[in-house]
Amino acid sequence: MTRGLLLFCFDTPETKYHKVLEYCVLLAKKNLKLPITVVTNLNTFKKIKPLGFINYKFIDPETGNTKLGKEWNNVDRHMAYELSPYDTTLVIDIDYFCFTDNLAQLFNTNYDFLVPDTAYDLTGRNAFDQRRWSMIPMVWATVLLFKKNDRVKKIFDTVKYIKQYYSYFNEMYRIYASNLRNDYLFAMALQQINGFTGYDKLPFALPTLPPDCEVVKITDNGLAWKYGDQISYVEDQDVHVLNKEMSNV
């Protein structure tokens, strides 16, 4: 049974995502110790510095999605099942930095699909505990663990179907985000596949830095950020960084 990490990375005119990928891969190699496959395009690949033995898969990313008015090429996650060369795959966003080996042990479970459903705001403002308008709880598709089997294939097929009719499902579930978010795609697919009864989840909240925090330093063990006039840091704790300007750190 093969195991590995799958990452998606596409530069945009505004953001050098390949820089974020470089941090992500270095930390994943150090702490998760897994084979890594990066899904990217040729333009991005040419800018990535040598990262050791990495498996690359090239696709043309689907364009058209935006975040805060900027191009955001993140809608190819539904292809993770087909693109992964592994029997068990951990998919993480490249802005999720593994400063620990916490995720590695999850490969040893008999669960075939796991996703977290909560995020933890590292600035202490509980910025992610907002009023929920949608009819279903959101998941954080930032981290996904899946095994290849018939049931999981159907989850990804359902994700594809919902993506195809996204505006309809958005209305139906009262999701008011105008852009396409993998979080909602997977939340809707999991609800439907599981007969609207809930599903198995990862039992921890994703430590997350909100977009208004500026990352000022990254080391092998942790990172520091600026929020207002305060500088804070964490060490030996995984962090999901929402401010993509960190590609310039």
Place this chain on the structure above:
Amino acid sequence: MDIGSLKKLSDLSYDIAVAKRNALEKANSRLVVVYNEHIFRADPETINLVKTLSEVHTSPLYVLDSNKNPVEIPDPLEFLQVLIQRNQEAISSYHQMSKTFEKRND
């Protein structure tokens, strides 16, 4: 106390409060442990349950994992050791971190 000193003290207190909260969350993340292909939290509730059951019940034990799925535990003492080890690793790390908070208050 002048307003400048008050602001400085308030900022420091905020800083320490956020760091302490994050250190506790870090410990909570570390309490997640995989055993016998299931996910558990090495928290006091799980440790107490396994300890109590192992004392008054013959093996195997049956407990619920983090998703409320039942799991057979053939060797409760081994499981208890795993839970205690992970719990103490996480909490001792939090303890070390809390010492640095005290220094920042000096």
